[in-house]
Amino acid sequence: MIDLALKNVSKRFGGLLAVDKLDVEVPKGKILSLIGPNGAGKTTVFNMITGVYPPSEGTISYQGKKLNNLRSNRIIRHGIARTFQNIRLFKSMTVLENVQVGMHCRTKSGAFRALLNTPFAIREEKEIIEKSMETLEFLGLADHHNEYASNLAYGDQRRLEIARAVATRPEMLLLDEPAAGMNPSETAELMDLILKLRDTGLTIFLVEHDMRLVMGISEMVVVLDHGHKIAQGEPKEIQQNEKVIEAYLGTKVKAKA
Ligand SMILES: Nc1ncnc2c1ncn2[C@@H]1O[C@H](COP(=O)(O)OP(=O)(O)OP(=O)(O)O)[C@@H](O)[C@H]1O
Numbered sequence: 001m002i003d004l005a006l007k008n009v010s011k012r013f014g015g016l017l018a019v020d021k022l023d024v025e026v027p028k029g030k031i032l033s034l035i036g037p038n039g040a041g042k043t044t045v046f047n048m049i050t051g052v053y054p055p056s057e058g059t060i061s062y063q064g065k066k067l068n069n070l071r072s073n074r075i076i077r078h079g080i081a082r083t084f085q086n087i088r089l090f091k092s093m094t095v096l097e098n099v100q101v102g103m104h105c106r107t108k109s110g111a112f113r114a115l116l117n118t119p120f121a122i123r124e125e126k127e128i129i130e131k132s133m134e135t136l137e138f139l140g141l142a143d144h145h146n147e148y149a150s151n152l153a154y155g156d157q158r159r160l161e162i163a164r165a166v167a168t169r170p171e172m173l174l175l176d177e178p179a180a181g182m183n184p185s186e187t188a189e190l191m192d193l194i195l196k197l198r199d200t201g202l203t204i205f206l207v208e209h210d211m212r213l214v215m216g217i218s219e220m221v222v223v224l225d226h227g228h229k230i231a232q233g234e235p236k237e238i239q240q241n242e243k244v245i246e247a248y249l250g251t252k253v254k255a256k257a
């Protein structure tokens with residue numbers, strides 16, 4: 001079954017065609033990765049899916065419902081959560097508070113009733129704390145719940161970003177370069193974590209430059225170059241695809257040498 005479908009989706013920024021007639025289907029409960037050189041349009045794809053801006057053309061649908069022109073908070077309510085390429089934590093809040101903030105997008109009380117401290121709002125707050133702690137436990141961060149986010153090791157900060165997204169109990173998770181800046185052991189842990197999240201039934205849409213991570217866990221890989229889809233397939237096929245080697249994988253090998 002297809003969870004998320006992009007059909008003929010383009011994004012224009014003035015004279016620049018950042019995404020060009022893109023078709024992508026993300027199957028439910030699978031890990032699909034979107035890869036390609038810097039500036040290929042990967043983050044732009046995530047921004048269109050999550051309502052940061054609408055596509056210039058085409059349709060984005062999730063579980064059969066059209067998402068175009070919905071605001072970000074409505075899209076979260078449909079069950080899609082994301083992390084950002086640049087860490088966006090509240091550094092002067094604790095780990096637990098960072099997750100709680102992420103969950104408020106789903107509460108019914110809203111800020112006004114929460115301020116009035118109605119019994120309903122108090123009960124809801126208690127539930128949020130319980131669910132946030134459960135999420136932190138799942139991500140191996142429970143022991144740090146009282147620490148300031150700024151005091152966490154880099155890899156843990158990235159995991160906290162994921163915790164904040166997961167705490168909203170999404171069905172689909174978009175991860176934008178979750179391994180950026182991680183050392184090899186943090187990346188290996190991240191790999192296990194993403195697989196564990198997938199095993200809970202989450203659909204994962206991953207943007208990442210770390211090819212060991214991408215090729216190690218993805219069921220399907222889509223390759224973008226200058227906004228065009230140049231290939232799609234299983235990791236094995238993608239690694240041998242001449243167009244992909246020329247546009248992206250070859251340059252990565254050279255950069256490492
Ligand atoms: N809001 C914007 N306004 C104008 N141009 C933009 C905007 N967002 C992205 N772009 C341009 O669109 C192109 C695609 O950018 P995007 O951030 O999607 O690339 P990316 O594949 O995520 O790259 P990276 O791997 O470096 O993160 C780039 O040329 C970028 O400069």
Ligand SMILES: [Mg+2]
Pocket residue numbers: 042043044085
């Ligand atoms: Mg990007």
